[in-house]
Amino acid sequence: MSTSPKGTVLILSTYPLVAPKHGGEVRLLNIKRVYENAGWSVVPLAVYPEEAYPKWNTGPRDVGFPADSSYRLFNGQNLPFVTDIASGAFASSEDGALPQILANIPDRIDVIHVEQPWLWPLAKALRESPKYSSSFLVYGSQNIEAPLKRGIFNDWNIVECEDAIEAVDQLERKAAGEADLTVAVTQEEVDVLTSWGVKNVKLLPNGIEPWQADEDAIAEWRQKLPKHPWLLYVASAHPPNFTGFAQVFGESLGCFPPTSRLVIAGSVTEHIYQVMSNTKWSTLNLSRLQLLFTLSDRDLAAVKSLAHGFILPIPFGGGSNIKTAEALYSGAYVVGTPSAFRGFESFVELPEVIVGANAKEFQRAVKDVLARPRAVPLQAGSQQSELRQSLRWDVCLAPLPAMVDKLKREKVRSE
Amino acid sequence: MSKIWFDVTSILQWNRPAVGVIRVEAECAKYALDQLGSGVEFCRFDRHAGYIKVPASDVRQTIDRIGHAHQTPVVSPAMDGTLARPALPLIIRLAIVVKRGLSKLPRGIGESIFRSLSLRREAAEAGINGLREFRRAFGALRRPVGRTAPLLARLTPDMANAPFSKGDVYISLGLDWDQKNLVYIAEQKELLGFRAIFCCYDVIPVKYPHLCVGDVAAKFAHYFADLAWCADEFVSISECSKRDLLALLNELGTPVPETTVIKLGSHLPASNDSDVSHHTKEAVGDRFILFVSTIERRKNHETLYRAYTRLVDKGVKNLPKLVFVGMPGWGVNDFLADLRFDGRVKNRVEMLTNVSDADLTWLYKNALFTVFPSLYEGWGLAVAESLSAGKFCLASNVASIPEAGGDLVEYLDPWDVEKWAERLEWYFNNPKALSEAEKRIGKEYNAPRWENTAGTVFGRAEALLGIGTANPVGD
Numbered sequence: 035m036s037t038s039p040k041g042t043v044l045i046l047s048t049y050p051l052v053a054p055k056h057g058g059e060v061r062l063l064n065i066k067r068v069y070e071n072a073g074w075s076v077v078p079l080a081v082y083p084e085e086a087y088p089k090w091n092t093g094p095r096d097v098g099f100p101a102d103s104s105y106r107l108f109n110g111q112n113l114p115f116v117t118d119i120a121s122g123a124f125a126s127s128e129d130g131a132l133p134q135i136l137a138n139i140p141d142r143i144d145v146i147h148v149e150q151p152w153l154w155p156l157a158k159a160l161r162e163s164p165k166y167s168s169s170f171l172v173y174g175s176q177n178i179e180a181p182l183k184r185g186i187f188n189d190w191n192i193v194e195c196e197d198a199i200e201a202v203d204q205l206e207r208k209a210a211g212e213a214d215l216t217v218a219v220t221q222e223e224v225d226v227l228t229s230w231g232v233k234n235v236k237l238l239p240n241g242i243e244p245w246q247a248d249e250d251a252i253a254e255w256r257q258k259l260p261k262h263p264w265l266l267y268v269a270s271a272h273p274p275n276f277t278g279f280a281q282v283f284g285e286s287l288g289c290f291p292p293t294s295r296l297v298i299a300g301s302v303t304e305h306i307y308q309v310m311s312n313t314k315w316s317t318l319n320l321s322r323l324q325l326l327f328t329l330s331d332r333d334l335a336a337v338k339s340l341a342h343g344f345i346l347p348i349p350f351g352g353g354s355n356i357k358t359a360e361a362l363y364s365g366a367y368v369v370g371t372p373s374a375f376r377g378f379e380s381f382v383e384l385p386e387v388i389v390g391a392n393a394k395e396f397q398r399a400v401k402d403v404l405a406r407p408r409a410v411p412l413q414a415g416s417q418q419s420e421l422r423q424s425l426r427w428d429v430c431l432a433p434l435p436a437m438v439d440k441l442k443r444e445k446v447r448s449e
Numbered sequence: 450m451s452k453i454w455f456d457v458t459s460i461l462q463w464n465r466p467a468v469g470v471i472r473v474e475a476e477c478a479k480y481a482l483d484q485l486g487s488g489v490e491f492c493r494f495d496r497h498a499g500y501i502k503v504p505a506s507d508v509r510q511t512i513d514r515i516g517h518a519h520q521t522p523v524v525s526p527a528m529d530g531t532l533a534r535p536a537l538p539l540i541i542r543l544a545i546v547v548k549r550g551l552s553k554l555p556r557g558i559g560e561s562i563f564r565s566l567s568l569r570r571e572a573a574e575a576g577i578n579g580l581r582e583f584r585r586a587f588g589a590l591r592r593p594v595g596r597t598a599p600l601l602a603r604l605t606p607d608m609a610n611a612p613f614s615k616g617d618v619y620i621s622l623g624l625d626w627d628q629k630n631l632v633y634i635a636e637q638k639e640l641l642g643f644r645a646i647f648c649c650y651d652v653i654p655v656k657y658p659h660l661c662v663g664d665v666a667a668k669f670a671h672y673f674a675d676l677a678w679c680a681d682e683f684v685s686i687s688e689c690s691k692r693d694l695l696a697l698l699n700e701l702g703t704p705v706p707e708t709t710v711i712k713l714g715s716h717l718p719a720s721n722d723s724d725v726s727h728h729t730k731e732a733v734g735d736r737f738i739l740f741v742s743t744i745e746r747r748k749n750h751e752t753l754y755r756a757y758t759r760l761v762d763k764g765v766k767n768l769p770k771l772v773f774v775g776m777p778g779w780g781v782n783d784f785l786a787d788l789r790f791d792g793r794v795k796n797r798v799e800m801l802t803n804v805s806d807a808d809l810t811w812l813y814k815n816a817l818f819t820v821f822p823s824l825y826e827g828w829g830l831a832v833a834e835s836l837s838a839g840k841f842c843l844a845s846n847v848a849s850i851p852e853a854g855g856d857l858v859e860y861l862d863p864w865d866v867e868k869w870a871e872r873l874e875w876y877f878n879n880p881k882a883l884s885e886a887e888k889r890i891g892k893e894y895n896a897p898r899w900e901n902t903a904g905t906v907f908g909r910a911e912a913l914l915g916i917g918t919a920n921p922v923g924d
Contacts (some may be wrong), residue, residue: 262639288674290702292632293639315701318671397702 040073040237040439041144044160044169046153048121050092055301055328057356058176059221061240062149064427065174065434069147072435081125081153083117095129095138099124100254108198108392115186116198121204122155132159141165145438149174151202152211158277165310170441173213178226179206179304182274185350193209210235214441217434234398236437242359250361251336259324263342263404264294265369268334269302276305278349284393285313286342289400295324296345299337303327343367343386343403345425346374347396359425362387365411369396384418451616452644453910455481457503458493460511467515468648469713469830473902474569474623476714479512480903489907492612494629496532499637515724515906537650545574564641574782575721577711608633615642618910622648622684631675642680646906649694649708651674651686651827652850653747656693660747671703677703682909684711686828689849709909714899715833717810722808732799737770737842738873739816741809741831744785744800745778749845749863752789752822754794756869761793765874773800774809795845812839818876818883829853831921837896839885843872857890 038336054063062078069076070259089288092098099117101104108116124130135156143166148157151173160166177255180203187195191421210232217238218224226353227235228385263268265388269275287310290296298306303325310319329337343360348371361368367386375382375389382389386409390396412419460474481489482505489604491503551559566573608630621629625647638645652673658666677698683706685691690761691708698705750773757771769796777785788798804812813819819835821844829850831859831919835842836857846848846860854860861868877885 262636284700286670286674286701288670288677288698288703290679292635293678315667315670315674317667318701320673321671369894392785394702401702401704 039372040075041442042077042140042142043069043144043145043438044074044079044139046077046125047078047080047149048118048152049076049082050096051085051446052093053091054076055246056272057240059244060152061176062174062446064241064243065149066426067145068431068434071428072439074145074435074438077143079130079139082123083121095135097125097134103130105130105291107442108201111194112364113194113198114190114192117181118150118152118386119198119205121152125153126159128154132156136160136163141168143357145170145237147172149175149215150176151179151206154205154212154303157432158212170214170438170445171435172438173209173216175206175210175216175218175223175227182447185277186273189273195239203257206322213435215234219414226244226295236433238434239430240244240356240359242356242363242425243427244363245331245335245338246330251332252339254363255333255340258299259337259340260295262291264295264297265290265343265345265367265400265403266297266299266306266323266337267302267306267345267347268299268338268360271305272351274348275302276309276347278305279347280309280313280319281282282347282349282390282393282395285319286397287319289317289397290322291404292321294404295321296324297324297337299326299329299340301328306373306427313380315337324335338364338436341366342408343369345400346370352440363422363425365422366409367406369403370397371396381421384421400416451614451618451914452484453481453489453907454492454613454617454619455489456494456509456619456621456623457491457508458628460515461493461503461507463515464630470622470624471515473709473713475512475515475646476899477620477622477906478508481907482509483510484900484903485569485907489497490612494632497608499608499633500613502612504657504817522921528854529607530875538742538837540545543577558837566766566770589606595727596788607650611637611641611643613637613641613643616914617641617643618681618851618913619643619645619708620647620906620910621645622906625676626672627671631672631679634679638679643677644908646682646684646913647680648711649683649685649690651690651825652693653825653827654699655697657747657825673697674701675701677701678823680706681913682706683708684906685713686713687852689852690827703878709905711902711905712739712897712898713828713830713833714902715830715837716896716898717813717834717837718806720807720810720813725811726805726808728807729801729804729812732801733815735770736769736819737772737799737816739772739774739819740813740821741774741819741834743775743778744773744781745841746780747824748775749824750781750862751784752866752869753820754784754798755794755866756873757797758791759866759870764869765877767877768797769877770796771820772812773798774802774804774812776802808819811842816840817880818843818886820873821850822861823847823850823871824863826850826853833897836890836894839887839891839894841890843869843876855894857886857894858881 045062045066051059051066066076066078076094080096081099082092082096083227087103095327103124105120106117108120119447125135146157146160146169146173148154149322161169161171162182173229173347180415184199188443207230210227210230214234216232216235218227218235219238219240224235224237229308243342262326287296298414307325310323312375313319343366344364346355346361346366346368348355348360350373353360355374358370358374362378362381365377369388369390372389388399388403390399413424455478456472457478458472460478463471478491491505491508492500493499493503498609546801548563550565579904623722634645652660654665655673656671659663683694685708688710691710694708696706740750740753744750753771757768760768788794813835818841820833821829821842823845825848827849832850832853836854842854842858844854845862845863846857847863851860859872860870
């Protein structure tokens with residue numbers, strides 16, 4: 035299998051990379067690309083919840099984690115939001131997915147890149163096999179997961195969760211501590227990992243894929259979207275993207291004029307509809323929403339190109355949001371919470387960026403932005419334009435292959 | 450040259466005795482015709498065609514028609530903006546229809562059938578509620594809440610542009626929550642560059658939705674939010690309403706336009722004793738206290754009823770009649786049943802509906818004093834009218850009511866039945882105190898006049914135009 039002069043990277047994740055949608059998937063796809071562009075052969079392998087992805091959206095080596103598997107239970111309990119934690123044990127067990135995985139991966143693997151801590155037990159199990167004992171372990175930490183998990187449990191009023199949170203904490207500390215290289219998304223995350231005593235932590239922020247909208251699509255969407263300035267929120271159904279949404283706006287979208295709309299795109303849409311339907315001012319709030327649900331890349335590019343501005347109503351959550359990078363790259367106005375700009379602190383001073391630290395400030399910022407003329411595109415080559423180019427995935431992740439090369443060189447020297 | 454446009458949609462569509470909001474629009478239109486002449490244009494809003502200019506002669510005819518309506522409002526209750534007067538409950542309307550039908554039968558048979566049906570009133574009410582629920586279920590089935598539901602307020606495509614020009618000022622004081630399309634107004638404002646003044650009577654449907662019909666809080670919050678985006682200025686009918694409005698807009702995150710308080714006219718029309726109906730005089734007797742208001746939960750007739758029954762239980766003799774002037778509204782079926790069946794108040798409580806202006810003035814003038822235990826108000830017109838008639842009022846101490854009564858009225862907690870019973874009895878036994886209070890009212894109270902109300906409204910419009918002659922009549 036390994037025809038590449040540099041060797042083979044096995045990427046382990048809990049989601050397939052065939053049709054990436056949410057931020058974590060997109061990040062991992064781009065990690066795959068930078069490895070490939072640097073001359074590595076890349077083998078992605080996902081152990082995914084089988085009910086979450088249709089078969090046609092999975093890769094040839096990907097393994098479904100059956101919904102009725104006994105591994106789905108956490109300490110014998112049927113607890114929600116723990117499929118990711120459980121997938122590690124399933125993937126690394128002889129009576130789970132390990133035999134199938136071993137039968138499907140190449141004989142030589144130089145690097146095992148584990149994105150998020152969930153499949154770390156699998157990586158360890160593989161490295162125990164003599165064939166793979168000399169491979170490097172790279173841990174891609176997308177978040178400090180334990181507090182994030184606690185936030186999700188709290189939002190859903192799940193009380194019997196302390197053991198699960200403890201397990202997550204132990205797992206990510208183990209992954210970071212045992213990896214040959216740990217890469218993080220934000221400086222905040224680097225600081226936490228370093229405080230755990232992790233030595234080799236590198237910062238590789240999230241980036242974006244530049245988009246070019248099709249003129250026909252723009253014309254079609256111009257007809258469907260408000261004639262007056264409107265703002266856009268694009269996000270996945272990841273709970274932090276919607277559980278605090280209403281609170282960020284003080285439960286009211288009255289800051290949008292009746293002629294404007296907050297346009298919602300992505301799989302977060304139905305959740306935003308539910309959240310805002312349950313607010314005190316539901317009639318007002320629903321009148322200000324235009325719901326687009328999940329769009330094709332062509333349509334999304336057109337909608338993003340037409341937006342007067344973007345909102346980033348992220349009250350908590352680790353990692354750094356790709357939607358923040360996209361919003362900043364767009365050159366349109368961006369209104370966001372302080373958490374939304376984690377990892378992008380250097381962009382906060384841009385004239386089209388406004389941070390709303392509380393509901394009142396957020397509402398005021400929305401009114402302010404909607405009253406402004408459309409933001410003028412930056413001149414190519416300007417300092418601010420250059421700053422934006424640094425948001426591209428290829429720029430953000432460019433150092434990764436060199437880091438792995440360095441590990442390899444160091445290992446050769448030590449031998 | 451820029452103009453003022455006054456919206457007369459509500460009075461043009463009104464075909465019943467004037468209620469508070471209608472009175473405000475009619476009085477301001479009258480002022481515009483009499484005092485401002487050609488400086489003001491009139492318009493109305495049509496849901497399909499947009500704004501249409503209305504000739505001054507049509508406005509004059511409409512004001513005359515409303516002014517000469519045979520029966521006047523059940524006076525005011527409600528500047529409160531719960532806005533359109535609640536219609537009679539369906540069960541009562543049904544009873545009226547049935548009674549009308551049965552009147553064609555021989556009297557004995559008709560009455561016997563009606564009595565029999567009355568005993569089955571609960572079945573009829575349950576049936577009505579069942580039908581309403583069925584209608585709601587059917588409606589929800591036909592219009593599922595789905596992707597398109599939030600895309601509200603689409604405009605009718607053939608709506609023309611408004612006849613307003615850049616710099617014009619548009620005033621609307623009417624039943625906007627029912628009659629206007631605020632998305633259209635916002636678009637037209639942006640397109641044409643005119644400015645707008647709207648009125649906030651109160652935000653009770655948002656603040657105390659349980660005191661209104663149905664679940665109205667979310668709907669009215671939507672209305673006020675849209676209105677705030679359309680308004681360059683608001684007028685409101687009390688400091689309390691202004692405070693409530695600004696707090697609401699602040700919470701909703703909308704713009705918060707400048708807001709001016711207007712005092713509503715409350716002088717009573719002069720009346721001739723010979724115009725007063727014999728029936729009214731006979732019903733109330735020689736000694737009575739008066740509560741002018743629609744009969745609905747918010748007005749809190751309940752406290753007076755309970756206070757009266759306590760006095761009866763206590764053995765107080767020679768109680769004056771408690772006279773309610775106003776139509777029964779919503780949510781008072783049990784209360785009306787109590788009045789009907791509680792022997793303690795038999796012949797002690799009288800309900801009058803559809804009284805004429807002359808009757809109302811006579812009632813105010815001849816009452817021992819008036820009472821107003823309302824739970825919340827945007828203003829409190831009945832208190833102001835009581836003072837205009839020179840009558841002392843025992844009133845609730847909440848919301849805007851103290852603004853209406855100043856220090857000429859005694860205020861009580863509307864829920865403190867014991868206190869109401871105590872103060873009622875005290876005033877029944879102290880005619881001298883009442884007489885002194887009336888003397889002080891006669892000396893100190895200046896009834897606000899509608900000309901002043903309208904003068905303030907048009908003064909704000911002129912200030913927006915840049916004319917700057919904002920000087921209400923009499924100020």
